[in-house]
């Protein structure tokens with residue numbers, strides 16, 4: 001974490017939070033502070049409620065119990081202090097929107113003012129952040145024609161352009177090759193180091209970001225553990241969470257988990273027919 005933090009308030013504060021759909025509880029009793037500049041990995045099997053946690057922080061998913069605070073306020077609304085990288089969906093290749101326009105969509109209109117000066121300032125900011133993600137070469141091209149990795153860099157730029165104090169990332173490395181995985185995670189790491197942005201990073205795979213992670217929130221079957229990777233990613237802790245013997249192996253600086261998949265009846269389909277109860 002950076003030595004001098006821009007503010008003392010946590011980037012994210014979660015108190016007694018729970019989320020249930022019908023009789024199924026995804027998680028409950030969740031207390032969590034993410035500090036400015038902290039990098040928190042949110043891990044867990046399919047359907048454990050990782051994306052739903054981000055949605056609760058965005059204010060698009062109502063909690064069943066408890067409260068969340070993000071960037072010093074309530075979630076939702078036009079809170080531009082929050083950057084969001086949604087789960088990657090392929091952009092239709094007929095989309096003719098230019099990369100720079102996609103990034104510009106992340107800007108808060110009134111903060112930059114109207115008129116020519118405002119427009120110039122917006123353009124400068126967009127160009128600056130595109131440069132920071134290494135996207136200048138293709139920013140004028142139609143987004144639909146860009147590669148998955150190029151599109152993902154622009155999505156990161158879109159999330160950063162509003163200068164967020166919290167960054168919510170939902171599987172941002174999905175379907176990227178190793179070089180792009182590294183590039184995108186380094187961009188996110190640089191942001192939190194340079195600007196003190198708190199990062200919540202949902203992922204299935206900790207290894208590509210292991211070197212950046214301060215703490216882990218691991219969700220399984222309504223249970224969770226929070227702690228440093230060395231505390232949470234152990235055979236004993238994960239066996240307890242999964243309710244069966246799971247072996248965590250450390251090989252060449254990477255973490256491999258054996259047995260976790262077979263411990264879960266993961267053939268259940270994901271249902272969306274019920275709304276949150278509150």
Ligand SMILES: Nc1ncnc2c1ncn2[C@@H]1O[C@H](COP(=O)(O)OP(=O)(O)OP(=O)(O)O)[C@@H](O)[C@H]1O
Pocket residue numbers: 021026044045046047048049050051052053269270271272273274275276
């Ligand atoms: N609005 C809703 N109504 C009912 N069930 C829902 C709703 N939203 C999510 N769910 C269910 O809650 C569970 C958790 O979903 P969520 O997307 O948060 O999981 P996840 O951990 O991000 O999973 P994955 O790793 O597969 O992306 C899933 O079983 C999903 O079907």
